[in-house]
Amino acid sequence: MTQDAMIDEWYPVGLFSQLDMNGHRTALMGEPIDVALDAEGNAKVTSGDGHTLPVCVRYGHVWSSLGKPRKELFAIPEADQPGRRFVDVGVVRVRCSPLRAVENFLDIAHFPFVHTDILGAEPHTEVLDYKVEIRQDKDEVWATQVKFYQPQAAKSASGGITTEYMYRVPAPTCSVLYKTCPPRPGEWDVITLFVQPLAEDLCNVWPWMALFDDVTPMTDLIHFQQTIFLQDRSILENQIPRLLPLDPGMEIPTRADLTSVAYRRWLKRHNYIYGAQLVAQ
């Protein structure tokens, strides 16, 4: 098994709000784990052979690691901003590489075809140039000035708008999206994708949101996001190969795919290859 440098990262393993003392069994990178509340009401994660694993609770989720995390979980400052609603969307199980799930989240060109009449619609298919960089101070992939026409960008949007996006990849299986906030110009809605690698070709996707939206019922917010991710799943389970090819040649990127290109290079440079396919394999 390829565990590589990703073994020491934090991964989401459940919603804190749904934990109980009975716990639930799940998996992390091929290893069975148990996630439960202890007698004091703290989250506890145990490996299949009975060892206690590192744990932290943040952004609605319980996070753990099979290795020894060398740093704290990445920061999302907006998570502490007053006035936001936090949405635990739940889980979507996807039969694909955890890295493919993240790459799809970074992609806007598929909106008109996969999320038709919600996040995109023909003939508005053009992806204008945007900026991609690796921010050295935090070692994160960032895409900024991403703009796209959307018929219904958010539950709080009425009618089509050109939405601006910023993406960050602070960890190999996590991405944070900042998106135009229809009711509050000047602020950004935050939508995240936290991916739990169950195996190299199987993952649990845990979307989470921090929104300025006091109107939409929680159920509608959850349904909106689940609809989007179920549409993505129909793609993710039908890509060949299941693993994400990190070497050029297997797939053909264009200018619209610059975020994906940077993400793949960043993964390869850090030896984050759990769920990746290399030419040598």
Added chain:
Amino acid sequence: MPARTPAGPIALWRSQSGRAAASADRCPHRGMRLSHGFVRGEALSCIYHGWSYARTGNCLRIPAHPGLTPPETIRVATQQVKESDGVIWVAVGEPAVEPPRLEGVVPLRSLTAHASVAAVEAATDALVWQAQTSRKIRLLLVPQEDDQTLIHVLVDDNSSPSERIAASRAAETLRRLAEDLQTKGIA
């Protein structure tokens, strides 16, 4: 629709003008199965990002860059397709001859058996002895991966509805027998 050939999985599609085409079932952009795509005009488009391909395999359009003419290097492999007597034939490589004519018969149905071609043939031999219809049934057998066989059933073109129903049932009996033989390891 998806189909399997000895040269790999294909997306089999019919253009608006009615011509059948076979493209490799993988978009070279992000690996998505083209058999999930959609046909517009004379092109097959990928459902993921809408990249569209001609019958000859070259990429015609990349919607994310509407002003761009895709380079010749972006293409999907294609296979030759011939349609005759109601059957679509897909060639592996460059065949020297036309597909065989099937005069006097019509396709009835296709079904997949979880059995090898040898097992289906063995089952056919066994069935001949208990044939309940005077009509002949012709089968076209196509090997698939994982020891499966795609069976195309053809009957005489003047068969009555009840004869067609009988032939269809006979084909299902054949499939069960072939799968039994496969399981028992006889064939």
